[in-house]
Amino acid sequence: MLTSSGQAAITAALFVLAGSGDKIVSTASIYGGTRILFGRSFKRMGIDVDYVWDLYSDAEWDAAITPETKAIYAETLPNPLNDITDLRKVSEVAKRHNLPLIVDNTVGTPALVLTGQLGADIIVHSTTKFMTGHGTAVGGAVVDMGTYDWANSKRSYPLIQTAPAGKRTQIERFGNRAYASAVREAVVNDIGFAVSPLTGFLIHQGLETLSLRMQRNTESSLEIARWLEEQPEVTAVAYAGLESNPYHSLALRDYPRGTGSVFGVEIKHGKKGVRELVNNLTLWSHMTGIGDTRSMVIHPRTSTHMSFDEETNERLGISEGLLRLSVGLETTADLIKDFRTGLDAVAKIG
Ligand SMILES: Cc1ncc(COP(=O)(O)O)c(C=O)c1O
Known part of the structure; x- marks a missing residue:
């Protein structure tokens, strides 16, 4: 949908x-805008979102999940830290609690990871990013894998399981496509979340080259991440494709095609270092977007994460010196050369 x-x-x-x-x-590590959506609009609608920080703590999951809980939500490759979510583990928890697992695969895309195979029942995408791919249209997608058994669930989902007197339920009408149908009828139709025809066309066109673009920007990202690790003005590189990264074994297990092109890099001298670097880049654009053909950088602490308090940002690993990279399709050597020029300016800080 x-x-x-x-x-x-x-x-x-x-x-x-x-x-x-x-x-x-x-899960706690999700896109900043989603965290804001949950904390503001969802809260106003009376829906509370609780976070689990340690995926491997069954006690934390069990304490967070209550009879009112209706779904578990996670991301494949959270941005900006490329800190892969172990979806096999999260899916195990979801099954144990008889909950549907909803996963945002915007950064991974199906070209790198088939989220359904890792246990997601429902997958969401911002097609604004890689799927359309050229920064030309804002859009999204909800994919129903048809795997959650709504009819026999211990939880109640009135829009799917019940119907007004004399009418058939979504399950009776659509079987394992009941959820997708409910999304269309009860939300997209009612609230007006429909995609525009032109955007539909642009997504379709973008999908034709998705796998090629993802292959190229992922290969380029690994080369850039390896190079960044060697630079004296860089204090850390958060890219799971690197052997030194704590998520590398998960990357090898679940991401044989690589861990994408959105990751973080920590620059010396904190915010001042980042400012010098960004002001001296010419090929990399200073933009909030990701998943474009063009390479982009942004300082999360003063943009995507600016509305969170100090403690939350620290806990999420969003430091003052962190810069988010979204690697596009330019020649890798040119991107490295441009970044080096920016780092030369950082080196002059002393
Ligand atoms: C992982 C993720 N999900 C969802 C969104 C929201 O997408 P949109 O900008 O299309 O509303 C973004 C945007 O950056 C994102 O990075």
Whole structure:
């Protein structure tokens, strides 16, 4: 089901399952905009989102999940730290609690990871990013894998399981496509999250080259990440494709085609270092977007994560010196050369 934006896809995917008084449990490392959506608009609609910080702590999951919980939410490759979510583990928890698992695969895309095979029941995308691929259209998608058994669930999902007197339920009408149908009828149609025809066309066109673009920007990212690790002005590189990264074994297990092209790099001298670097880049654009043909950088602490308090940012690993990279399709050597020019300016800080 296509939607008018990635935010609309996330809202539609969850809103069909949860209403006022219900809860969602999410992994803590998710896109900043989603965290804001959950903390502001979802809260106003009476839907609480609780976070689990340690995926491997069953006690933390079990404490967070209550009878009101309607879904578990996670991302494949959270941005900006490329800190892969172990979806096999999260899916195990979801199954144990008889909950559907909803996964945002915007950064991974199906070209790198088939999220359904890792246990996702429902997948959401911001097609604004890699799927359209050229920064030309805002859109989103909700994908129903048809794997969650709504009919025999211990949880209640009125929009899917019940119908007005004399009418058939979504399950009776559509079987294992009941969820997708409910998203279309009860959310996209009612609220107006529909995709525009032109955006639908642009997504379709973008998908034709998705695998090629993902292969190229992922290969380029690994080369750039390896180079960055060697630079004296760089204090850390958060890219799971690197052998030194704590998520590398997960990358080898679940991401044989690589861990994408969105990752973080920590620059010496904190915010001052980042400012010098960014002001001296010419090929990399200073933009909030990701997943474009063009390479982009942004300082999360003063953009995507600026509304969070100090403690939350520290806990999420969003340091003052962190810069997010989204690697595009330019020649890798040119990107490295341009970045080196920026780092030369950082070196002059002393
Ligand atoms: C992982 C992720 N999900 C969802 C979104 C929201 O998408 P949109 O900008 O299409 O609303 C973004 C945007 O950056 C994102 O990075």
